[in-house]
Amino acid sequence: MIVTLELKPGTVWSETELSERLELGRTPVREALKRLEAEHLVEIVPRSGAKVTQVDVMQQILMLEMRRELERLIAVSASRRATPEERNKCIQISRYFEGMRDINVMEFLRYHYEAKRFLAEAARNPFAAAAIVPCHAMSRRFYYLHNRVIHDVPVAAKLHANVFEAVALGDEPRAADASDKLMDYADELTRRTVLTRS
Numbered sequence: 001m002i003v004t005l006e007l008k009p010g011t012v013w014s015e016t017e018l019s020e021r022l023e024l025g026r027t028p029v030r031e032a033l034k035r036l037e038a039e040h041l042v043e044i045v046p047r048s049g050a051k052v053t054q055v056d057v058m059q060q061i062l063m064l065e066m067r068r069e070l071e072r073l074i075a076v077s078a079s080r081r082a083t084p085e086e087r088n089k090c091i092q093i094s095r096y097f098e099g100m101r102d103i104n105v106m107e108f109l110r111y112h113y114e115a116k117r118f119l120a121e122a123a124r125n126p127f128a129a130a131a132i133v134p135c136h137a138m139s140r141r142f143y144y145l146h147n148r149v150i151h152d153v154p155v156a157a158k159l160h161a162n163v164f165e166a167v168a169l170g171d172e173p174r175a176a177d178a179s180d181k182l183m184d185y186a187d188e189l190t191r192r193t194v195l196t197r198s
Contacts, residue, residue: 013047039137067135077123090168097161
């Protein structure tokens with residue numbers, strides 16, 4: 001709901017309102033809000049509720065600086081440490097990304113979420129895996145917002161496919177290069193939104 005802007009940036013929601021809307025108890029909602037706060041998608045306002053954070057381009061650019069290093073670390077580490085079964089799975093993921101032509105953005109983002117989580121597990125570095133979670137959360141919302149204008153899922157999917165293919169081959173330099181190209185694209189896309197607004 002936050003990624004798709006159903007809960008609009010800047011709005012404040014109480015645990016009770018969210019519980020009723022989601023038809024869940026307050027405890028799982030409270031736990032989810034704690035996680036979302038760690039992912040910079042909500043800000044907990046005492047005695048008011050959870051405020052959905054604004055989509056901030058400058059914050060996005062700063063986050064991408066860190067995400068670039070983490071993405072490269074995870075791609076290279078997965079290239080080195082993935083098991084044969086995980087490499088086979090990476091080939092399947094790469095092919096699936098390659099085949100994305102007419103997929104809608106939410107299907108892409110759901111698949112992206114699972115694929116990136118799998119890659120982080122294959123890297124065998126729990127610290128990098130935990131650190132990149134908020135980066136991906138912020139990036140998914142930003143991408144959803146701007147994809148309504150640019151409609152470039154096949155381009156983004158191809159860049160992700162290249163990373164998974166390199167990991168499948170165990171090619172560390174190629175994985176680093178593919179990861180950097182993906183992040184070059186993310187950075188260029190983010191900066192393009194600033195130019196579009198001005």
